[in-house]
Each structure stands twice: as C-alpha cells, then as structure tokens.
Amino acid sequence: MVDNSKTIFARPESMTENVTHYCPGCTHGIIHRLVAEALDDLGVRERTVGVAPVGCSVLAYNYFNCDFLEAPHGRAPALATGFKRLRPDMIVFTYQGDGDLASIGGNEILHTANRGEKITTIFVNNAIYGMTGGQMAPTTLPGQVTTTCPSGRNLTDTGYPLRVSELLSTLATPAYIERVSVHTPMHIIRAKKAIRRAFEYQIEGRCFSLVEVLSTCPTNWGMTPSESTKWLNDNMVPFFPLRLFKEPETTA
C-alpha cells in the first residue's frame, strides 16, 4: 500500500514540546508559534538568542527551542544590545509585554531603537499587567477597569495610553515598525508576515525592528476567550491602529 499521507501541520522545530502555562484564550501561544515559525523559515534557530522579559512570558525560554537570556524587568533591549554588539553574527530578539516595555523599560526600548541596534523586538500589547493579576498598564484604554483603576482608567489622573509604535516611529534612525494583531486567522497571517519581515531586516543587518502585537488577556479582562477577541477588535484596534509605521526604505 502506498502511504499518501503528508504532514500539513506540525510543531515548529523552534518550539519545545513543553505545554505552556498561559491561560486559556491567551494569545501568547499564537505569538510564540509565529516567532518560532519565522526562525524555522529563515533557518536561524541555531544562531538565535531570545531575551525573556518579566511578566507572563518570563518563562518563554521553556517554549522556544533556542538559547535564551532572562532579563530584569524592562531591560531586555539593553541585554540584547550588549549581546548583539559582541556577537553581530547571531540573531537576537526580545519578547516583551506592555508593562515591561512601555512602562519600566521605556528608556531602554527608546534608546535601543534610537541607536538602531540590529535586534528584533516582539512587543505584546494586551493593555494590562497579566502576571501580577490585572493592574493598569501604560497601554490600558480610557475607562478600562483594572485592579488599580477599579473605576476605569481616568485620563485626568493617569494620562492617555502610550502608543509605542507611533512614538518610536518619530525617531530619525531607520527602523522597521509595524503593529499587527492575532485575534482572527486573517490577522494571524498578517502578523506572521510582519514578524518574519522583522527578522529578515535583522538578518540583513539593516535596522532595528519591532512588531507590536495586540493580544488578549481573558483572565484579567474578566471575559471569555471569544468575548476577548471581540473586545480587542472593538476597543483596542481603534486606539492602536494596525499598520506599518516605518521601514528603513522610507526613513527620511
């Protein structure tokens, strides 16, 4: 008998077989997979070092099948800078949440982008602190309820949510910056293209690259997974528009 079966879906080599600790409906797992697929597609797994943040994805190194460094809260871009400067032949990426990158690590990401470090940042924005149990993040939407803004985010007291991709796009240093989402299969396909492109820019030694990925947090948003994807689409996408902000070719 001829075996006509063929594999149409499998675990990327860049992912381990470990079961993730992420909550049901959380999109970290999808984003991990997209990064792993990009590393596989580009054939760079064996020369890649990831830098894990502090937050829900602090244990990312349990799920990626490549070398990893674990950074203090917010400092992943600084670690990535030090590593990449000594090993420009290696591929270095940071994987950071919005509390990590946009709040405590605001200075590190700003200056890493501005120096044009040849690294890739995967910025996962779910508008809340996940690991510590749902506190207000710099990206929390106006009126959004969290444990530290129980009446909803008050713009008079806390300002507006920080739009990181827009902010970093104002820098004169060439970069690739795109915001994507993973709340529908169509968005996942687009996100995969952006993540792959971000790594390509690094492999070519061209520029700093950052992909902001809008992500869900059903547990701390207090919603079901399907309510979460709808909430993301209806509330986050209007405030954090999905688009390409900058690429090195178009930088003035």
Place this chain on the structure above:
Amino acid sequence: MAKILMKGNEAIAEAAIKAGCRAYFCYPITPQTEVAEYLAKRMPEVDGVFLQGESEIGVGNMLFGAAATGQRAFSTSSSPGISLMQESISYMAGAQLPVVLVNIMRGGPGLGGILPAQSDYFQSVKGGGHGDYKLLVLAPSTIQESVDLMMLAFHLADKYRNPVLIIGDGMIGQMMEPVEFPENYKEPPLPDKPWALTGASGRKPQIVKSLFLDPLMLEKNSQILNEKYEQMKKDEIRFELYKVNPKNEILITSYGTMARICQTAIDDLEERGISVGLFRPVTLFPFPEQQLFKEATRKNIRAVLTIEMSMAQMHEDVQRVIMGKTPTEFFGRTGGVVPSPEEVIDQIVGLLDKYSGKKNTKRSSSKSKKA
C-alpha cells in the same frame, strides 16, 4: 616594558585591554569619566566594543547581555552610578556571570560630591542589590596596584563565574603615577565556559537566568553561590602589612589611598620613637579576618585604629573580627575631605595618651600642632 606615567583612570582602562577584555560599556560620571574617554579611542584600535549607554541602568544590563556571550566585559562608574547598576549586579551574581566593575568612589549619600571618599564600603561588600550574594571586592592603593588588580579581576571573575568589583576612591582615578604593564601576560588555566550562549547548534538550548520559582531550586542556587564565597575565603584573601613588628603600640587598619596616607604618618611617628604598624586589606570581600585578628591581638598592641574616608564602615568588620579582644577606635573624614598625615599622627598620639595613662604630648610632632 618601561614604566610610563599614567592617570589612574587611563591605567585601569589599559589594564583591561591588556587582560584581553574587548568590551566596555559606560555612562559619564565624575570622577571616572577618563576611563570612557580613553577607551573611546583605544577599543576601536583593538577591534573591541565601546558603547556609551543611556543610563547606568542600561549600561549594567548591556554588561549582563555581553557577559552571557562568554567574552570578557567590564564597566566603570562612580558611587551614584554604581547604585543604579545594583539591579543588574544582583541578576549577574544570581545568573553566575563573570564581569568586572570599577567604582571610583565619590562622597555620598545622594548626589553627594565629586571628591574622593570611601563611603561605598557597605554597598560593595555587604550586597548592594537584593538577595544572598557577594562580590569579590578588591581595593588598590596605588596606580600600579590598580593595574595589577584590574588584570587579576578578569581572571577571578572567570575563575568563580562571579562579578568582581574594584573600588578606589577618587584619588585612584585622578592621580598620575608611573606604571608598568606586564609583558607576555599569561594567566593560570581557567575552566571552560559551557554556559555561554553561542546558539543551540549541535546541543540543547541553554538559558542564562536567575529565576527559580521552585524554592528548593532557588535555595540550591544560593547554596552554589555560597560555596563559591567560601572558596574565595580560603583562596583569595589578600592583604599587606606595613612596618608591623613587636614594637608596635598601635595597629592601624586602612585600605586604598587612605592606607598610603597612614604610611606617611607611620614613617613620621617612627622617627619620633613611636612604633605603629599598618594592616591593609586588599580584598575587602573576602575580608582577611583571621590575619587581622592575629595581628590585632598581639600583646604589644594597645589599640587598633581604623582609618577611613567614611563614617566607620569597614570599622564594623574590624570590630566584628577582633571581638573586643583589643580596644578598637575609629578615625575618619568624609564628604571628600581627605585626612592628612598630621591628623593621623594626632589620632595616634591621642590614643597613646588614652591607653598608656600618661601624656605623650612630648612625642607629638610640631607638624601636627601646626595642622
């Protein structure tokens, strides 16, 4: 190699190059900025990495990333900057990364001042950052010793997979003295670095981390660190004795350039028939506990006098070690004020009055009266 006249900060920079270090991260702060200025020119000549970071927080973490490659890397700063690096230092100690740090100390607390001080002793030897960890701490007293200890520091960092800190007061950074760099510098064999992140090619992925959510694993990590510190206590204690002999009435303990000022005072007193010895710790951690106890508790020693450019920090270790077996006294100036030899002499004379029960004013110097 012939001796050359160099400023301390520049000598420290060149010593790192001579020790094979090709990566330096910095943020400007007085009084150590000349290290950065020197290496901005020198690192490119040896195809090394020079990078000015956005803050000492950034710099400490760049060093963290650089050290994970397994290559030698270092940074220098001064007191307030070293405070900002404590986060990364704690992480690097926890993750067992070998790096070298230099603190050219200025007066504190807060923004303090920019003149020489030794007021970061506690921060250096008692932790500095959070968690159960120690740095191996070296304290040079001359520019030549700064060069020698700087080169040794890279070796010790690799030997123990632990951050090594050199602390010098502002004078160490700013003073010029003749120095000699070793020719054909060779180090004893060092262990391999299988922990370095080089890419998971032909091996399983490696992780450099300090997170251990399982309390038994975290305890184990602390035990592994502690075993290294115990080994340092056995093998790495360094100190120097100056004019220590059975005629000594007083034993001074002092480190860094303060110890050199004490030597001048000791020479002066000797001419007047007052015998004083000096015990100078070179490693502040590990502290030369048994050696100091032995010298401090000899029958001829009436009192031990700790002299520092701080408000009695190392003095707490001196008291801890001597355990009341010999009277301990302290003299210090701080805030950037450097005690003069005459002030030291006056302290000694005063102590002899106190502990011999008779006036020693005849033996005090005319110089000291002027001062």
